[in-house]
Amino acid sequence: DGGITQSPKYLFRKEGQNVTLSCEQNLNHDAMYWYRQDPGQGLRLIYYSQIVNDFQKGDIAEGYSVSREKKESFPLTVTSAQKNPTAFYLCASGNGAISGANVLTFGAGSRLTVL
């Protein structure tokens, strides 16, 4: 079955450590996204990529980095520069349906806790 796989589902990190969250899709989607979800807030866009080897910063890119070396993969690194990294991270891909807009398919999420 086609879908998006995020790993790990739960991750604990000590302050000062970098961590990388994996996101793999087999939907053949060109566009991929990383969002952060915090209680009481809407999803906030961290980075997005519309094509391989290209990506753009979202609204809250500081302290994060990404790569898009393959169409299927869009890993997110949470660096030690991110001041408040504890959150639920969601990866998504877009099929470009509905008049050029993307209906997003999401992975199951990765919950990062900084100890």
Place this chain on the structure above:
Amino acid sequence: GQNIDQPTEMTATEGAIVQINCTYQTSGFNGLFWYQQHAGEAPTFLSYNVLDGLEEKGRFSSFLSRSKGYSYLLLKELQMKDSASYLCVSMDSNYQLIWGAGTKLIIKP
């Protein structure tokens, strides 16, 4: 600025009907989405409206009024599995998504 407003929480009874309202202010408009998100899980797409009016899809319907910057999601014949958060999402003129904080719907027997 761009903003989405929707109630934080609503409670309804199994078998009943509930309407979740959403108002939006965005720079231009290219459509309004509704997503469902069960606790700790991924959001899943429910509906998309770009023209005024009501779109019906089974037990769920979504309405849009562009002149009022208003949408609602109507859920009929509520089931316990409908307990979830419902996210209202507007798309601006640059096709960027503006997400609401979500409405947590609690279904009681």
